Amino acid sequence: MWPLWLLASLLALSQALPFEQRGFWDFTLDDGPFMMNDEEASGADTSGVLDPDSVTPTYSAMCPFGCHCHLRVVQCSDLGLSLSDGDRLDGSKFMLLVVVGPLGLKSVPKEISPDTTLLDLQNNDISELRKDDFKGLQHLYALVLVNNKISKIHEKAFSPLRKLQKLYISKNHLVEIPPNLPSSLVELRIHDNRIRKVPKGVFSGLRNMNCIEMGGNPLENSGFEPGAFDGLKLNYLRISEAKLTGIPKDLPETLNELHLDHNKIQAIELEDLLRYSKLYRLGLGHNQIRMIENGSLSFLPTLRELHLDNNKLARVPSGLPDLKLLQVVYLHSNNITKVGVNDFCPVGFGVKRAYYNGISLFNNPVPYWEVQPATFRCVTDRLAIQFGNYKK
Template structure:
């Protein structure tokens, strides 16, 4: 017979919720080496071959701005614009409000070797044009959930990742990303950006792998985005159609997110410019049929088409005619919540799908 305490423990575990990371930057406490420079990461001038983390940045920690958290080359100054209850007796401790980032705040308090700067969830509305000039090795800049009305000028040329979503940015001017040669990711969703807010040449010269402009006010795919994109996410906008020239430049895309828009029409031939596409999200739109051109995408594996107005699925809508044409079989096709009489769909329609569990159909319910 099992002890009562063990049974109680097992019951508690079975009802526990999935793990959820609470701290925005908690993962840096587990692994700081990626943020070190080459000499530090190689263990130079250490007897054991492993860098002494306690001796790397004593001066840096001593200069950590008030109210912030500093670990190795990471400066975390998030949530300084809020106040919260602390301790008993209803006591309140007001945390400092960070509403601007002047030049002196960076140049005096930090030593120029920081690899990550986190300023999330403050009230920053203005950043001095030379505020980032001392940060010559900065790789990650997170300034989301603030009150910025423009993209900060003169971003460090060493920058790899920029997250600036949930601000008040309405314009992406020409040249704002000039000088950035190592960019991997830009997240700028949650801003009131319209198509007219992108000046011609705004992304000129920028090499970028990942771009997300979700929850904005786009009515179409913006023009002249970086040709090097592997992922483009434009979900939760007001895009109504995909025209032939919209995807002409993005032959390297392997993931395209267009869910939660108002797309009614995808012009024939539009998808033919995406030969490397592996994942296509078109869920929660107003499509009345499966987009043409899917059978020609030899690497396509995942298609989200649920919650549209699709009334019919043809036998050749997904798979090419003939064997050996498609190089990767589908492992995910979602068609649920469409007015399709699924019992009328021929089994041969999904002849290039890995197995039947990869198809999500279900009944249409109003």
């Protein structure tokens, strides 16, 4: 027989008030930053893509079982079992099992209101996206499918999503980039899958695309077909934690940020950075870079931040004094043994337009007491220089 106090507890749970979302971010979407603000969530037209008449909130009675629905946000994440500790009257422990939804959502739920702008389905057991899963959701702005078991996507699954701008489908079992992505897409996060190939034409028609995060996939340099990024005007691209041995060719020329950290890149050759003159942040940390060919950095006139930490460089890369806008250089955890007086700053004064506000050189076998003070004459403050802490 159930103890009376336990029945009372279960009764209290059954009579609890329904979830009420007071702030838009009552739930998390991913382990990376999510770019939607409160205006976007409520349907406000912040980019010219959403309809102006969608600003007025509506309250639909449609809400899938186990989900939380409020102000065009449908949250169906983490639908499963919840276990919590309890105490018996005799002092021993027991586990209280509370069912908070279906035992692992297996598919996209039905009865989703057609005016939904954000659909959160992360942390479930969805394995397939079918043809009509998103039928009628023509106002959907953001779709979150992070941390499921998706391995199959119908070629027309995303066809109804004519206004979709953010697709988060990281941490799944995908072996290829989904076909026929919505032309309205601005941001795609597809990291931590099993993708080995980026074929030509897979991004065709995505003229609004701004950001792609595709790290954590077993991508090699040979996996990028020529023309794979044709037509894209990307601002941000990250291919970290892959199997790259060099900087991929034919990436979009429009890139402002390129992150290739945690790969197996061994060298930067002269032509590797030739087409990326608009970069202001380049991330190459945690690779195996031993050599940076002279003149390679001269193709980056707008570079402001350079990450070369945790590599195998034996000296400070040449060409840094010529980068007039460079402000941050990470060179810690390399094999640098000497720092010259002109390695960072140009000869003379008034040449560099932006002074450094961060130079890291710690965890290198360089005798910092031998470095001349004039070496950092173009640094804003002595606290911006990090030395020492080298251990063999």
